[in-house]
Amino acid sequence: MMYNRLLLIALIFAGCSKKPQGEPNQGWGKQPDLIPISGQVTLNVAANEPFVNVMGDAKPALPNFPSLEVKKGFLRGYVADMTGKPLEGAYIGIRATVGTTNGAHAVSNANGYYEISLPYGAITYYAAGYEKDYGQGKAVMGLFPADDNTTGFASENGQVKNFVLQSYGLAKKSEVAAQPSNSTNYYGGAISFDYNIDWDGNIPEYLPKNGTIEVTLTPDGPGIFGENKTFVIKKNIGIAALTALNIPVGKYAISAKLADGTVLKMQETGTYAGSFPFWGLKPSGPTATATVMFTPIFQYTTQMAVAHKSNWQSLNIKLSR
Template sequence: MNKSRTSLVGLALAGLLSACHSNPEPKPAQDAWGPQPALPVVDGTAAFSLGAADAYVNVMPTAARMPAFPALETQAGKVRGYVADLSGQPLAGAHLGLRSSVYYASALATTDSNGYYEIPAPVGAVSFYATGISRPYDQGQAVMGLCPADNDGAGFVSDGGKVKNFVLLSYGPGAPDQLSLHPSFESSYFGGALSFSYGIEDYASPPSYLPPSATIEVQLAPDGPGLFGETRTFTIRKEVGNVRTQFGVLNIPVGKYRLTARLQDGRALRMTEVGPRVGIYPHFGLKNSAAPGAASVLFTPTPGFEPSMAVPYAGNWRAVDIRLELP
């Protein structure tokens, strides 16, 4: 090979190596986050009335607006994006897991200090199997689920790459298919939930059971601002009747609340937390309920879950189960 031909080959190789090194997009800079829209204002009061046959109420029927994310270009073979809270603050330490339809391959990434993650996408049709983060909640730590910012939880083909951003919410609807099939499930929303049960008075019932002609009135008053500053008070009135013996209050903005319960004639109701999650957490659930009619309540995450186990498109809150009785 002559000298001129050798030089041409060398230049070609150098150009190829230079192109290979210039292809990867540089890691997004810390200042890539721009101005954010104002947080939604959730204040004042809201009242709801349930008939004897009604099983639940969604107290936040509208979804929260999404923050503004830095722009990213799609890269073939990679799924990447950002995770932020509702205020647009990037979140470090969020876990995002992908799985593939081919050989059940999976991959997991954790966001950096700028809220950025990047996953080499497994071959085939892929979907997220985990989107979660552990965050301080009052005096404890709770695993919370994340919402896709485009409100699309469907799978996709990995070949072309994908940009997928996620948001930590305090309320809002979850996956549309789950919500349409199970609107009374707490897992269909990103907000917290309460489930109330009671006995109905008859000729042989104990005196703690409620008269069928009565109306229950429960009120949730924020004990300080919620996860993103929410201060709305909720009042729910429920006719007892003879149809059912429980009802749910769903999609409550995540925070700490002062809960009161009485009959509409003024008689206070004793509240007792019941069910399989009683005593699992030292800080969450119903607290300080010794006196009839009033207690403090914190919503309960799924026991034993790690961020890498948080189900996609769900808030990971389980209803606090409360028994209502006359003292």
């Protein structure tokens, strides 16, 4: 009886093995050059527009992945960053549904390879995340499927799925179309600006109803993949909100003023203001000059990084005179 129980346990663990068993003996080839992200761009936002995607439809070049054949009953692939460097420690999680739901996952090895022996059923992805050095901390970042597709599939068919760590770009395009102001739909970082409007002209710290806000983000050193682009965002006041989305991940000097030159004060706000010792607005304000680093979703681990999402939440900043 005890032998049978031990045998059953061994078979269960063997069926859900996370150790890559079928990795081909091949290396990574020559990688494409990174697309330079530099210079300066000015973005004009109308009074009735509450958000702006600062990178538009720009997307990074994909790495050249080692070739793999589909292996029936298995999900396997490689994980790399934008430079084509294989990533060790990336988490890929799937669920199989056939009456009940079973899960399985894998963690990529030093060559970026992962492999999952699939439970029987209809397979969907629930997680794709990687923890990367960012400033003085480590940020959990979502991964982009190299074929831009996380549609489910039948376990018996198997699948090859490669993933990329990106510093900007669109996530799942159908989600972008449905929720264009959602920060997790972009692999770049996000900042939301809020402010009160002085409709009657008698509250001096509020912003004038017919004014224009000018926010400047200047790189404070290269981004996580060498990005060095300055963004100037000019927002006509009308809606008391503005979210800047898809900002290449890095550290920026930030300043805000009105079109007439009046310097605006900035204050980090929101539920998680001050929750991150290394990220966010520093100093947290009120201040006229500061640096900013983006904030991942609070306390998320790689196992919680939703597939085909970025895992960046908006950093909230209040503007005042």
